[in-house]
Amino acid sequence: MKSAKKQKGIxxxxxxxxxxxxxxxxxxxxxxxxxxxxxxxxxxxxIAAYIGTKLSARMVGWAMNAAGTVRPKVPAHRVVxxxxxxxxxxxxxxxxxxxxxLKKEGIKVxxxxxxxFDKVFWDPAKELEL
DNA sequence: GCATTGACGAAGG
DNA sequence: CCCTTCGCCAATG
Numbered sequence: 341m342k343s344a345k346k347q348k349g350i351x352x353x354x355x356x357x358x359x360x361x362x363x364x365x366x367x368x369x370x371x372x373x374x375x376x377x378x379x380x381x382x383x384x385x386x387i388a389a390y391i392g393t394k395l396s397a398r399m400v401g402w403a404m405n406a407a408g409t410v411r412p413k414v415p416a417h418r419v420v421x422x423x424x425x426x427x428x429x430x431x432x433x434x435x436x437x438x439x440x441x442l443k444k445e446g447i448k449v450x451x452x453x454x455x456x457f458d459k460v461f462w463d464p465a466k467e468l469e470l
Numbered sequence: 471g472c473a474t475t476g477a478c479g480a481a482g483g
Numbered sequence: 484c485c486c487t488t489c490g491c492c493a494a495t496g
Contacts, residue, residue: 365492384478388491394479396491401477405494421478428477 365393366403370410372464376418379446380462381454383422390464404428417441424457 372387384400393399400419407414417438421427429438429452439449448455 385480388478393491396493397478398476398490399478399492402493404477407477416477419477422480426477431477 365391365399366406366410369400369403370407370414372468373404373407373414373416373419374412375464375468376415376462379460381418381420381424381442381447381457381460382462382464383420383424385422386461386463386465387419390468401428405431408432415441418445418462420454420457424454424461426452426454 368391369387372390373382376382384397384404385394388394388397388400391400404414404416404419407416416428417426417432419428426438426442426449429435432438439452442449442454447460454460
């Protein structure tokens with residue numbers, strides 16, 4: 341990341357690690373991810389687009405960072421980047437946990453990438469028909 | 471309070 | 484076609 345000399349409102353609230361269940365960008369993300377059916381996967385951009393902040397797909401990733409801290413836990417393993425790569429696998433308990441979970445759900449993962457991503461792809465904006 | 475980073479994505483060279 | 488840069492917003496140092 342180059343230089344983002346931009347900073348607006350200081351953060352007065354703690355990260356979603358507390359799971360305050362308050363209305364938050366994160367909460368919406370969690371809700372959508374939890375709606376992802378088994379054997380399917382979605383992308384950060386798809387979720388962001390569904391929420392309306394497609395330009396901030398990064399924030400979705402940030403929200404996922406706290407996915408394991410909220411209850412019930414969010415199936416973050418079903419969320420991958422737009423290429424279908426398990427970019428977030430390194431953030432799990434073990435780097436292999438993510439692909440293991442996906443494989444259990446019937447998703448083929450090769451080289452940290454979902455082979456049939458086109459088939460398992462689940463777009464909330466389409467499936468849920470915003 | 472400013473600088474850097476981050477589980478992304480699209481556009482430009 | 485591969486690599487670099489920008490944008491976005493929030494958190495952390």
